[in-house]
Amino acid sequence: MNNNFAECKAHYQQALKAAHKEQRQRVQSGSYPYLQILDEILPDYMTAGEVNLGLIDIPIDKIVGTKTKGRTHAFAANFMPLLAEGSEFGMKWRNLCDAHLSDTGIRDPIFCYEFLGRFYVQEGNKRVSVLKYFGAASILGNVIRILPGESMSKEVVAYRAFLTYYPLTKLYQVYFTQPGSFAKFQAAMGYDEEHQWTEEQQRRFLSGYWLFSEVFHKLGGGDLEISIADAMLAWLKVYPFEKIREMSTQDLTRSIEALWPDIKSIGNDARIEVHTKDVYLDGKEYRNRRAFSLMPSYLNVAFIHEMKPENSNWIRAHEEGSRYLEKTMGDQVVIQRYSGVGTGEMAEKAMEIAIKNGAEIIFTTTAPMIKACRRVAARHPEVKLFNCSVYMPYTDVRTYYSRIYEGKFISGAIAGALSQNNDIGYIASYPIYGVPAGINAFALGAQLTNPDARIHLKWSCTEGNPVKELQEKNIEIISSLDIPQQTFEDAQWGTFRLKANGESELISSPYWDWGAFYLQITRSLLSMEGDAAVFGKREDHAVNYWWGIASGVVGVHWTDQIPEGTKALASLLKIGLKEGTVDPFYRRILSQDGTVRNDGQKVFAAEDILRMDWLCANVIGSIPDFDALTEKGQAITRLQGVYRDRIPPCKSSVQI
DSSP states (O other): OOTTHHHHHHHHHHHHHHHHHHHHHHHHHTSOOBOEEHHHHGGGSOEEEEEEEEEEEEEGGGEEEESSSTTGGGBBTTSOBOSOTTSHHHHHHHHHHHHHHSSSOOOSOEEEEEETTEEEEEEOHHHHHHHHHTTOSEEEEEEEEEEEOSOOOHHHHHHHHHHHHHHHHOOTTOOOSSTTHHHHHHHHTTOOTTOOOOHHHHHHHHHHHHHHHHHHHHTTGGGSSSOHHHHHHHHHTTSOTTHHHHSOHHHHHHHHHHTHHHHHTTTOSOOEEEEOSOTTTTOOOOOOGGGGSSSOSSEEEEEEOSSOGGGOHHHHHHHHHHHHHHHHHGGGEEEEEEOSOOSSHHHHHHHHHHHHTTOSEEEEOSGGGHHHHHHHHHHOTTSEEEESOSSOOOSSSEEEEEOTHHHHHHHHHHHHHHOSSSEEEEEEOOSBTTHHHHHHHHHHHHHHHOTTOEEEEEETTBSSOHHHHHHTTTOOEEEOSOBSSSOOOSSSOSEEEEOTTSOEEEEEEEEEOHHHHHHHHHHHHHSTTGGGGTTOOOOSSEEEEEEOGGGTSEEEEEOTTSOHHHHHHHHHHHHHHHHTOOOTTSSEEEBTTSOEEEESSOOOOHHHHHTOOOOBTTEESOOOOGGGBOHHHHHHHHHHBTTGGGSOOOTTSOOO
């Protein structure tokens, strides 16, 4: 052997340099410079026995140490050799190097132990060292798995989850640190949750995995306390798996870089920052900063609508908002509009056209467009993208919605004052973030003017006829879906009285004034403070703008038919909400199960209100299960539902 003596000698010298470099860096950073030793790790854990896995293909990056202390100082922590070139160790390393470079190859399997997803070598350290040096992906080995004892530590919980799905994939590369990830991953790959992978499917995955892994590590992924599979799942929420193999290395790197803040924030529960105040509450005077620069004095703004305005009241409200912006700001904005583009490829294409035509800021006006937004954001980090949705955990697209519960509180107070029999109907839209808060605020408002008020809850996203069902209970006053814009028409919108002849008489309703939102965001981006006030830097958290009555984004209408005293009360409540002296939830609150949700001394944070998944004691009804929702209701709830993290993933559809 050793026909390539000079070449193998040069390789050993390079490996030796890599070892000393690794050792120095670790000493300087205060970390352990040698291989981990399993026998020294195990005493810190309870163990529950051993399982012989037999001969398996071991991912070489999962081999982190040795079983015993014998070879501790022969290798640096990266498995590169530390002993002198002329030593017997050095000679054996070079012989293995020669075998690897020849037609013979390194064929003898190693023997090692696996614990918590990592491997520790008993026999074959030098074989691992040589193959790591040459960048091999895996090595054959006989493996004994040491099972951890019962523990609630995050590491052990994640490993025990891995043990449940490893028999399906037979791949150590498919390892997640976050609960519930495997089911979402199977769906993203187009498989049922219990699907057992074939060898071809394993090869297909690994071909993409190694490409992703290379970029992940170049970007510093090794310093994160997550697995490569965790990061891949974040990427798969934007791109289909096949894109990994279709992209050039440069394009793949760009796509991962664009999602890096989301990847870094995996496992961070406080990922979504809710902004409840508009940027002009501090009284700053608006000045167009571009008027004092060489940049164009206008901002190019694009509105992308899933549907056409004539077919959707929701879209029409946003379209009116864009026209208000255009009318108010005049030549300080250039407006582009695209409608009826759906939520997929056509939506992406519309955004790309808008960017080609100079768009600097893009508003997409329905939640299902979030995936298309994220793909465009990955390609165009210079463009500011907004999506009209609530509580989305993504750093690359700002989301916006309104605190409509404030208007619901006023409507509830009006309904309670007008109710003749204490029974009031309420038709909710979808069980998404913020909707239970609207139900509860309405119930508390009704209780303010009628302590005996009972709110009968129905849902428009389930089968049935909610209005008819409430009418059969002799309920006359019903709160239904809110007026989507300021136009005040007689219909079954808002809170209305249902007459015996089936006609409805409108009483009051909250409404959205999207023009106020678009105006303030656009002015902020043109102001002397610039982008920082609104979009800020891409941090490790997502941002959701959730503005209310104080910012003008939420308003309340009531008719002249209601009594003057009730009007006066509604006006006082509106002023109090605007000035911050009225808080619908600052009072003693019991939920349906008798739990004291507020003792009367607590101010709920915005996140507490958004994430409400309980109902007040005077509400009769419940939040529907996912299976009870219509197809459209299920789609919306997957995106924004209060229990979205508990919804089983949908096969062949990446769960956002």
